[in-house]
Amino acid sequence: MRALNFGDVVFLAKGALWTLALFFVSLVGGSVIGIALALMRTSPWRPLRWFALGYFRLIQGTPVLMQIFLIYFGTALLGFEFGALLSAGLALSINAGAFLGEIWASSIDSVGKGQSEAARVLGLRYGTTMWHIVIPQAMRVATPPTVGFLVQLVKGTAMASFVGFVELTRASQMINNATFQPFVIFGGVSLLYFAICWPLSLLSSRLEARLAKAYTR
Amino acid sequence: MDTPVLEMRQVAKRFGAFQALANVDLKVGRGERVIVCGPSGSGKSTLIRCIVGLEQHEHGTILFDGAPIDLRSRTSPIRSGQIGMVFQQFNLFPHLTVLQNCTIAPIKVRGSTRAEAERKARDLLARVGIEDQADKFPGQLSGGQQQRVAIARALCMQPRALLFDEPTSALDPEMVQEVLNVMVSLARDGMTMICVTHEMGFAREVADRIVFMDRGEIVEVAPPAAFFAAPKNERTRAFLSRIL
Ligand SMILES: Nc1ncnc2c1ncn2[C@@H]1O[C@H](COP(=O)(O)OP(=O)(O)O)[C@@H](O)[C@H]1O
Ligand SMILES: [Mg+2]
Numbered sequence: 082m083r084a085l086n087f088g089d090v091v092f093l094a095k096g097a098l099w100t101l102a103l104f105f106v107s108l109v110g111g112s113v114i115g116i117a118l119a120l121m122r123t124s125p126w127r128p129l130r131w132f133a134l135g136y137f138r139l140i141q142g143t144p145v146l147m148q149i150f151l152i153y154f155g156t157a158l159l160g161f162e163f164g165a166l167l168s169a170g171l172a173l174s175i176n177a178g179a180f181l182g183e184i185w186a187s188s189i190d191s192v193g194k195g196q197s198e199a200a201r202v203l204g205l206r207y208g209t210t211m212w213h214i215v216i217p218q219a220m221r222v223a224t225p226p227t228v229g230f231l232v233q234l235v236k237g238t239a240m241a242s243f244v245g246f247v248e249l250t251r252a253s254q255m256i257n258n259a260t261f262q263p264f265v266i267f268g269g270v271s272l273l274y275f276a277i278c279w280p281l282s283l284l285s286s287r288l289e290a291r292l293a294k295a296y297t298r
Numbered sequence: 299m300d301t302p303v304l305e306m307r308q309v310a311k312r313f314g315a316f317q318a319l320a321n322v323d324l325k326v327g328r329g330e331r332v333i334v335c336g337p338s339g340s341g342k343s344t345l346i347r348c349i350v351g352l353e354q355h356e357h358g359t360i361l362f363d364g365a366p367i368d369l370r371s372r373t374s375p376i377r378s379g380q381i382g383m384v385f386q387q388f389n390l391f392p393h394l395t396v397l398q399n400c401t402i403a404p405i406k407v408r409g410s411t412r413a414e415a416e417r418k419a420r421d422l423l424a425r426v427g428i429e430d431q432a433d434k435f436p437g438q439l440s441g442g443q444q445q446r447v448a449i450a451r452a453l454c455m456q457p458r459a460l461l462f463d464e465p466t467s468a469l470d471p472e473m474v475q476e477v478l479n480v481m482v483s484l485a486r487d488g489m490t491m492i493c494v495t496h497e498m499g500f501a502r503e504v505a506d507r508i509v510f511m512d513r514g515e516i517v518e519v520a521p522p523a524a525f526f527a528a529p530k531n532e533r534t535r536a537f538l539s540r541i542l
Contacts (some may be wrong), residue, residue: 199389201351203403203455204379213402217393 096252111177
């Protein structure tokens with residue numbers, strides 16, 4: 082047993098940075114997958130709609146941890162060394178894509194059919210209609226559940242510690258093993274997680290206020 | 299005779315087992331004003347929606363300027379905005395200003411410059427009497443004003459024909475006239491129009507022909523004087539006695 086020192090704080094800070102990095106990787110990957118799935122889910126083409134629905138059900142109905150294990154150990158077995166960051170980032174992206182995709186598909190659905198019909202009769206193409214007419218309106222509905230999910234995603238990055246990735250949670254366990262100061266360490270680390278999530282909620286209220294102001298009813 | 303602007307030949311449309319349109323034949327010449335009426339569920343909206351391609355008919359042909367409409371073609375009159383439509387529920391874009399509602403299609407579809415599109419839009423907004431609302435959002439306008447914006451938005455694409463589906467049915471009674479006035483002035487200026495409406499005073503004033511539909515069929519077509527004075531068909535008489 083030893084005392085907590087400055088090196089431990091640096092170690093934790095590094096862990097927090099890795100947590101952030103993992104979050105951003107998953108956010109970007111999950112958003113790309115989520116947008117593609119949301120567009121498939123709301124497309125007029127039935128096989129695409131079914132594919133998206135199948136993806137949502139399958140990925141949402143299985144544990145993230147198993148998805149991380151599958152990719153980490155699976156790729157290793159097949160001879161690709163993805164490593165912990167890439168495996169966890171990929172698994173979390175695939176997982177986030179399922180949740181974001183479903184949130185965004187239902188937000189797109191919440192924009193009345195009359196909107197895309199009016200756009201279509203004016204001659205606007207699908208892409209223009211989505212980008213300029215449907216998505217801006219869907220964003221208003223999508224913002225609160227999206228941010229709610231992103232907060233879960235920040236906390237979900239801790240799963241990466243199971244494949245040996247030293248992010249914030251793993252770092253705190255390691256330091257606790259050396260110093261046994263659970264209250265200070267885990268209390269402090271919880272605050273660090275909170276410090277990452279809090280700005281997300283702030284951003285959400287900002288965005289909601291701005292989108293609401295755009296059209297006063 | 300000139301080629302009709304719009305022509306429907308033996309058009310039929312089903313929803314599942316339900317026959318919404320049955321063998322509809324209709325010709326609309328340049329500058330002609332056709333009013334469509336009939337009981338609820340008789341297929342009036344379906345007729346309009348088939349013409350603009352919001353519903354796909356399974357039989358028959360719809361021609362524009364004598365050429366069958368091919369919805370898959372980029373140059374089809376719908377995908378290039380040559381047939382305008384005004385909806386019962388306006389369907390304005392709530393997150394765009396009145397002016398943006400009117401300029402988005404000319405800019406994106408026609409490739410107009412913003413300045414050009416805005417100048418044209420302001421002209422047309424003036425024409426429907428709401429130039430001073432150009433920078434507001436649709437939600438800040440009354441229903442009558444919103445419907446007039448919707449008409450201006452359609453006009454901005456310089457359509458060759460303008461279709462209306464019960465444009466005044468969602469309005470409070472005191473706002474109906476302001477919308478009808480705009481439509482009368484369009485009719486006077488020679489716009490080719492098909493209008494589904496139960497405003498029989500308006501029909502009498504502007505219609506070249508009145509089409510009566512029932513159960514997916516066109517039952518009777520006649521000029522207004524004959525239509526109101528001496529309807530030939532039993533179903534038309536029954537309908538008129540209910541609404542007049
Ligand atoms: N998308 C649809 N699916 C199933 N039935 C429909 C659909 N649209 C319209 N119908 C049916 O077709 C009939 C004609 O509808 P519509 O053209 O809207 O009539 P109208 O405009 O004359 O009131 C109605 O009985 C309606 O229930
Ligand atoms: Mg109708």
